[in-house]
Amino acid sequence: MPEMEAQDVKPLLEQFADERASLIPILQEIQATFSYLPEPALRRVARKLQIPITEIYQVATFYRCFSLKPRGRHLVQVCLGTACHVRGGDLVLERAQTETGAGLTGTSSDMEFTVEPVRCLGCCGLAPVMRVDRDTFAHLEQTKVRGIVNRYRPRKKPATVDKIAASAQEHAAHD
Amino acid sequence: MISTAPRLLNLDDLHQAMRQGRDLLYPSQPKIMVGAATCGLAAGAEEVLAAVREEVEKGKLPFIVAETGCIGWCSQEPLLDICIPGRPRVSYGRVKPGRAREIVRAIPEVKRDWALAMMPGDENELNGSHVNYCVPHNGHVDGLKAYKELPLFKHQLRIVLRNCGIINPDSLEEYIARGGYHSLWNALRKHTPEELVAEVKRSGLRGRGGAGFPTGVKWQAVRDAQGEPKYIICNADEGDPGAYMDRGVLEGDPHSVLEGMIIGGYAMGAHEGIIYVREEYPLAVTRMKRAIRQAEDMGLLGQNIFDTGFNFQIRVVKGAGAFVCGEETALIRSIEGKVGEPQQRPPYPAQHGLWGKPTCINNVETWANIPVIVQRGSDWFSQIGTEKSKGTKVFSLVGNIENTALIEVPMGTTLAEIVYEIGGGIPNNRACKAVQTGGPSGGCIPADRFDLRVDYDSLSQAGSIMGSGGMIVMDDHTCMVDIAKYFLEFLEDESCGKCFTCRVGTQRLKEVVTRISQGQGKEEDLELLQDLGWLVREGSLCGLGQTAPNPVLSTLRYFRSEYLMHIRDRRCPAHRCRELITFEIDPVLCNGCGACVQICSGKAILGEKNKPHIITQAQCTKCGACLDMCKFDAVLVH
Numbered sequence: 154m155p156e157m158e159a160q161d162v163k164p165l166l167e168q169f170a171d172e173r174a175s176l177i178p179i180l181q182e183i184q185a186t187f188s189y190l191p192e193p194a195l196r197r198v199a200r201k202l203q204i205p206i207t208e209i210y211q212v213a214t215f216y217r218c219f220s221l222k223p224r225g226r227h228l229v230q231v232c233l234g235t236a237c238h239v240r241g242g243d244l245v246l247e248r249a250q251t252e253t254g255a256g257l258t259g260t261s262s263d264m265e266f267t268v269e270p271v272r273c274l275g276c277c278g279l280a281p282v283m284r285v286d287r288d289t290f291a292h293l294e295q296t297k298v299r300g301i302v303n304r305y306r307p308r309k310k311p312a313t314v315d316k317i318a319a320s321a322q323e324h325a326a327h328d
Numbered sequence: 329m330i331s332t333a334p335r336l337l338n339l340d341d342l343h344q345a346m347r348q349g350r351d352l353l354y355p356s357q358p359k360i361m362v363g364a365a366t367c368g369l370a371a372g373a374e375e376v377l378a379a380v381r382e383e384v385e386k387g388k389l390p391f392i393v394a395e396t397g398c399i400g401w402c403s404q405e406p407l408l409d410i411c412i413p414g415r416p417r418v419s420y421g422r423v424k425p426g427r428a429r430e431i432v433r434a435i436p437e438v439k440r441d442w443a444l445a446m447m448p449g450d451e452n453e454l455n456g457s458h459v460n461y462c463v464p465h466n467g468h469v470d471g472l473k474a475y476k477e478l479p480l481f482k483h484q485l486r487i488v489l490r491n492c493g494i495i496n497p498d499s500l501e502e503y504i505a506r507g508g509y510h511s512l513w514n515a516l517r518k519h520t521p522e523e524l525v526a527e528v529k530r531s532g533l534r535g536r537g538g539a540g541f542p543t544g545v546k547w548q549a550v551r552d553a554q555g556e557p558k559y560i561i562c563n564a565d566e567g568d569p570g571a572y573m574d575r576g577v578l579e580g581d582p583h584s585v586l587e588g589m590i591i592g593g594y595a596m597g598a599h600e601g602i603i604y605v606r607e608e609y610p611l612a613v614t615r616m617k618r619a620i621r622q623a624e625d626m627g628l629l630g631q632n633i634f635d636t637g638f639n640f641q642i643r644v645v646k647g648a649g650a651f652v653c654g655e656e657t658a659l660i661r662s663i664e665g666k667v668g669e670p671q672q673r674p675p676y677p678a679q680h681g682l683w684g685k686p687t688c689i690n691n692v693e694t695w696a697n698i699p700v701i702v703q704r705g706s707d708w709f710s711q712i713g714t715e716k717s718k719g720t721k722v723f724s725l726v727g728n729i730e731n732t733a734l735i736e737v738p739m740g741t742t743l744a745e746i747v748y749e750i751g752g753g754i755p756n757n758r759a760c761k762a763v764q765t766g767g768p769s770g771g772c773i774p775a776d777r778f779d780l781r782v783d784y785d786s787l788s789q790a791g792s793i794m795g796s797g798g799m800i801v802m803d804d805h806t807c808m809v810d811i812a813k814y815f816l817e818f819l820e821d822e823s824c825g826k827c828f829t830c831r832v833g834t835q836r837l838k839e840v841v842t843r844i845s846q847g848q849g850k851e852e853d854l855e856l857l858q859d860l861g862w863l864v865r866e867g868s869l870c871g872l873g874q875t876a877p878n879p880v881l882s883t884l885r886y887f888r889s890e891y892l893m894h895i896r897d898r899r900c901p902a903h904r905c906r907e908l909i910t911f912e913i914d915p916v917l918c919n920g921c922g923a924c925v926q927i928c929s930g931k932a933i934l935g936e937k938n939k940p941h942i943i944t945q946a947q948c949t950k951c952g953a954c955l956d957m958c959k960f961d962a963v964l965v966h
Contacts, residue, residue: 176665177648181607215667215824217649218607234569235764235800236726238814244951251929272651272818274608275572276367277724277798278402278732289370295953296927 161186162194166201176202176212180219188228189220217272225260225267227305229253230284234273237281241295245281246270248295252302265307335627337635342504342513345626349505353495354450354459356413358391358435360384363407363493365398365579366611367572371405372424379425380408383432391435397580399493400734401480402726404444407493412436414463416446418472438469446472450494453487454507454700479749480731485712487720488573488696489736492580497615500622503583509628511699515591516636519702524595525551528698530706532718537563537654537691538766538795539871540717540784546688549678550596553686558598560589561682561689564605564612565659567651568767569818571798573722574692576734578605578612581696582619586642588695590629591702593640596688601642604659607649616644651768651822655870656689658824669826670870691796693722713739717783721797725751728758728803737782744778747801758803762886766795768815768822769875771882772808791882793875807904808887809894813841815879819872829867834876836860841880844891846907847898854891857884903965906950910966913954915940917962924954924963 165182169175176198183194190213199206213219231246246268250256253266260267276282279291283301290301336342362368362377377395384391401407404421408428411417412435420431421444431439448467450459460467468474475481486492495502503509515524529544550558562585566574577585589601605613620642623629631639645663647653653662657671660682681687697719701709710718717739723746726732730752737746743763747753754760762772765782771792773780780786784794802811816838825831837860843849861877868874884891893899900908913924913933918940925933925941930949935941943954955963 173665174663177662178646181646181648211667212665215650219648233818235767235798235814236570236732238569239727239800239802239806239811241952244953247949247951248929248953271608272567272649272822273569273571274366275566275575276370277570277572277726277800278367278734279370279405280726280732282370289366291367291370294956295951296956299927 162197166197169201171201171203173202173204176204176209177216180209180213184219188224189222222260223264225255225264227266227286228284229255229266229268229302230271230274231268232272232274232276232280232282232284233270234275234277234280236277237273240280242281244295245283245293245298248298249283249302252299266302266305336509337627339513342509345501345504347505349499349501349503352394352499353502353505354411354413354461355392358413359411360391360393360432361396361409361411361496362393363398363405363409364395366575366609367398367402368405368407369611371422373406375425376406376408376423376428379428380432383429387433389432389435391432394496395498396495397492397497398576398734400489400576400736401444401731402734403730403732407444410435410438411461414461415466416448416462416469416474418446418469419444419475438472440469440472443469443472445475445478447475450506452506453485453490455510455703457507479752480733480735483741483745483750484736485720485738486736487700487712488577488584488693488722489734490581490700491584492576492734495581497580497582498618500583500619500626503581507703508583508699509587511702512587512590512628513634515702516594516634516638521551521595521597524591524702527706528595528701531701531709532706532713532716533694533697533701533709534717534784535691536693536697536721536796538568538769538793540794543690543694546678546690547592547596549676550598550686550688553679555679555685557600557685558596559682559685559687560593560596560598560601561659561663561687562589562601562603562692562695563654563656563659563689564603564609564692565647565654566606566609566692566796567654567822568769568796568798570724570726570764570800571767571796572724573734573797575609575612576722577692577696578609579615582616583623584696584699585616585692586619586623586629588698589642590633590640591698592688592690592695594638598688599639599641601640602663602682603642603644604647604653604663605644606647613644613646620644650824651818652824652870652872655872658870659689660687667824669824670872672869693797714781714783716785721782721794723797723799725799725801727764727800728754728760728806729801730755739783740781742778743773743780743782746782746799747778751801754801754803756803758805760801761804761806762802762808764792764800764802764811764879765798766793766875766878767798768818769793769871769878770795770798771878772802772811772886773882774886777886791885792878805902805904807845807900807902808883808890809841809845809900810902810904812880812883813838813845816841816876819876823872823876827868827870827873829864830869830873830876833860833864833867833873837864837877837880844894845900845905847894847905849891849895851892851895853895854884854888857881909950910945911943911948911950911952911954912964912966913941913943914962914964915942917960919960919962921960923957923959927953927957929953
């Protein structure tokens with residue numbers, strides 16, 4: 154996940170006109186770039202559009218696609234549309250929350266996964282459905298979730314690299 | 329190709345584009361098409377497409393490979409179609425990349441055993457034309473049924489979905505080849521705006537977003553309203569869970585929506601249109617933007633369209649994930665960059681809409697109907713359907729149904745026809761319990777009422793609504809208390825919070841239903857639900873609140889005994905409400921394979937390998953994974 158620097162958001166903001174109607178498109182762009190809405194960026198938006206920061210928070214917290222907290226490296230969206238629900242979508246969600254370690258807080262402590270329910274992905278013919286980043290998985294069963302999640306886990310570093318890292322740490326400790 | 333095309337100024341230009349489009353639509357060499365809408369892609373269309381392209385390149389085969397939209401046969405995705413000149417189009421379902429390669433290599437032979445159906449010709453509801461693909465005596469593949477003979481397609485009348493699955497959605501020429509933008513030509517060159525408004529009024533078309541307001545009346549109001557400029561909005565914030573009709577049209581036939589909007593702009597005196605698409609539909613956004621660019625390049629959008637002096641432009645605005653923004657005043661606030669809270673009506677958007685100006689908001693499906701009404705006339709259109717509901721309706725037929733599909737049927741088709749004939753009934757020999765229509769604003773209609781004709785009025789008399797067209801079929805494994813709880817959770821979450829009755833009312837309704845689902849309910853609760861439901865309906869400002877009690881009230885109306893079973897017997901007959909069920913392992917049937925131990929989310933299953941296992945009830949989360957996993961039917965639920 155990219156680290157946010159206040160100046161990073163400047164070129165992004167320049168693409169938009171200084172008008173109220175730009176607010177949601179700007180926030181969407183910031184969300185897409187940083188995977189959340191960092192506070193320094195929101196302050197810049199407030200200055201640019203001449204809108205009180207409180208109003209920006211109001212909009213940012215009203216709409217579902219915005220997050221004020223950093224999200225994990227992978228976004229797991231489990232569809233809870235009606236078709237998915239009658240075919241066990243809620244069980245898939247629960248399974249995704251336990252398998253990723255995201256639990257009910259939404260994001261796993263290693264910042265690898267954010268799991269969130271989504272209202273309907275519109276793939277009801279293939280229910281139940283789950284999306285990981287840009288990949289959509291169809292005809293799910295809760296028993297298939299573990300395998301899918303594991304595909305997105307970071308590969309373990311080869312042992313040699315670990316050793317080098319360990320010895321480097323040792324050196325650092327001695328210094 | 330498209331970007332260098334000249335602007336279309338007159339009928340000759342349109343005919344020229346039509347000829348170009350026909351060469352793409354019915355080429356002189358074999359064409360391979362893959363259904364690549366979001367659902368197709370989710371089912372693996374991308375891999376199939378890549379395999380087909382690779383096979384064609386490798387063999388240097390003189391074939392055309394194209395993407396197409398969704399023909400609506402969702403249960404068979406990904407779909408692959410082969411069109412060979414002079415022969416019927418042949419469709420293959422559930423295609424894997426390996427099989428796709430074999431199908432391609434076999435051309436011109438047909439892999440008969442794998443094929444699903446064939447299409448001997450191209451029937452076009454826009455202008456009633458028919459193009460025969462086949463040379464005489466070549467119209468059949470032995471033993472393969474034509475689409476028109478299949479129950480799934482036999483009862484359909486595809487007006488809105490006329491191009492979906494037929495054309496390449498990224499090809500403006502193919503859209504024109506099937507009669508596209510001719511209605512716009514006719515509208516601009518042969519009709520006055522007043523005539524068009526009158527024609528739409530006469531057609532009897534009603535809003536397809538759910539409420540069913542007469543479209544022509546709305547157009548008249550915007551046309552008559554004082555104030556400039558006027559705006560046209562396409563509501564593509566398809567938020568109802570279980571509904572994807574609009575996505576199907578946006579991804580499969582984007583120009584039909586644009587053409588409808590431009591005609592609407594001319595009829596109402598507007599020069600700017602906005603398509604508000606929900607952000608969960610990234611492909612629809614991409615395809616719409618591309619279609620707008622193509623139309624601009626060809627002069628169908630922008631200044632002086634068809635050399636008539638009429639100007640019109642369209643842009644896409646992406647939603648930000650709020651169900652309530654499907655409500656028109658909330659949608660307008662969202663475009664203005666504000667929180668999507670509905671506003672008091674009147675004044676209606678027709679008088680006081682976007683930026684306070686007269687605004688016409690219609691749903692995707694409504695707009696896609698307009699070119700057909702202009703082309704074939706209101707008399708033709710109003711023959712279809714029932715007395716008060718004219719034309720067709722697109723439904724997403726999903727849930728526990730054999731043929732999950734996107735279908736379009738004339739208004740007045742019965743639920744029995746839709747579920748048992750078109751949908752092919754319920755899978756796994758289960759009994760059908762109900763159909764849910766209208767999303768969170770709708771209700772559940774029980775199987776013994778399936779003689780009901782589907783139109784705006786019959787559905788609302790039955791305690792549901794037409795809604796945008798989601799139709800979720802439920803088998804006897806569905807618990808109606810659980811469904812009511814599901815929709816109340818949804819509504820509680822999506823209520824914008826402006827009205828106290830909706831904000832708090834949905835919370836209280838959910839609490840009561842949750843209590844019942846946990847076996848803690850009292851019989852008085854049922855009366856409380858009725859009272860609360862009335863209160864929420866009467867006391868809320870917008871459609872979300874006014875219809876929020878429908879799911880709970882309709883299930884209560886038709887499935888009262890099921891509520892009572894939860895209350896009196898503390899039993900969930902569908903085995904769905906977790907607090908009321910237990911899982912056990914049959915020690916005789918269990919062979920101790922350990923599959924359930926691996927999958928158990930609560931680590932509740934104990935037992936040595938090859939010996940019968942047991943479930944520690946205190947740790948069991950009742951997720952049912954063991955039941956899914958067990959190959960020996962040893963897990964019992966009661």
